[in-house]
Amino acid sequence: MSLNFPLLDSSIQLNCSTILVLKKTEIFSNIVKLFAEYTEDNELKLYDHKYTSIKESQLLVITDILGYSFHSTSMVKLIYTDLESQLNDVPEIKSELERLTIEINNLITTQLLQHELNLESQEPTLTSLFASYNVKIATYYQSIFEKCLELIHVFKYLRKKKLLVFINICSYLTEKEMATLLEEISLVNISVLFIEPNEVYQFQQYVMDEDYCLFEIKP
Incomplete structure (x- = not known):
């Protein structure tokens, strides 16, 4: 270089x-x-x-x-990106994580629909999953x-x-x-x-x- x-x-x-x-x-x-x-x-x-x-x-x-x-936002994003790349090397684990994430999202969506307020949520991603577990x-x-x-x-x-x-x-x-x-x-x-x-x-x-x-x- x-x-x-x-x-x-x-x-x-x-x-x-x-x-x-x-x-x-x-x-x-x-x-x-x-x-x-x-x-x-x-x-x-x-x-x-x-x-x-x-x-x-x-x-x-x-x-x-x-x-x-x-733990800055930029560093955390780099780590999450690297984790996603790592998961691409083990597709069976990535598929299982995505399946479980969708299942959890469906359960949460059902509860939101039953609430008196008009609530909504975003489609979950692997990045949001890492964030929810405070991966750092x-x-x-x-x-x-x-x-x-x-x-x-x-x-x-x-x-x-x-x-x-x-x-x-x-x-x-x-x-x-x-x-x-x-x-x-x-x-x-x-x-x-x-x-x-x-x-x-x-x-x-x-x-x-x-x-x-x-x-x-x-x-």
Whole structure:
């Protein structure tokens, strides 16, 4: 996968873990905005080895690690979609769930018709079934570092996502925690991009200084 935007002379190849430091405040702010509002048509270009653009739905951008919730509407929808895809691999279980759901709906509809008020209900779906059982990700993190680790593990199982982008999280992590995070990313084999305003210890990273010059730091 590669990243490009107007200030770059050539694209940056994104490996498992890529750290991009943008030291000029205006540039950092603009690139963060482009990631947060990413579409295939904006100035920020993300594409794979076949030069196919990465779609908005294939990106997960974490602009605020402190405020991020594993139980947000967008994350819950991703999980429900993944569960439905999983059920497609076991059609006998999916058919049984659908049969039971219809049966329950018929019982509820009968009760609605017998009520004095004019009541109605929506046709049940597998998604509404997951919601009724409050299906969500079980989380156990106690620190920002542990939250980042859990997010990495969750991302691994989001089949439609191709790139995880962390914005300004390295200031919350010690050098040892950052090293562990990079190692874990490599082990689970996902693509993660860190966008930072300052250099991140002595790890390998791309740095664009205040004179718009891009250089690579290697450990």
